[in-house]
Amino acid sequence: MAFGDTAMSRCQYYRRVCDLPAVIDPPELGRIIVKAGRAWAITMPAVLGRAVQADLDRRAARWRAGDIASAFGSVVVHDPPGSTR
Numbered sequence: 001m002a003f004g005d006t007a008m009s010r011c012q013y014y015r016r017v018c019d020l021p022a023v024i025d026p027p028e029l030g031r032i033i034v035k036a037g038r039a040w041a042i043t044m045p046a047v048l049g050r051a052v053q054a055d056l057d058r059r060a061a062r063w064r065a066g067d068i069a070s071a072f073g074s075v076v077v078h079d080p081p082g083s084t085r
Helices: 007-016 046-064
Strands: 022-024 032-034
Touching (some): 007 022, 007 032
């Protein structure tokens, strides 16, 4: 089964092959969302993981300020040998 490199094709891959509840939200940005209720972990490139951690940090600060209600996880980054941050 071949999948392309678009948000839609990646989302379909996550749903069909990985059995993850992935959706694209909002469609105009092509952001793939996976509700973590069924997932123990998701592997992603380190650069994306750092961006996810930064977003979680911003959301946690808003949650502490009482602006939003949400749950937060952690991001563990394992850089490949020889890589630079």
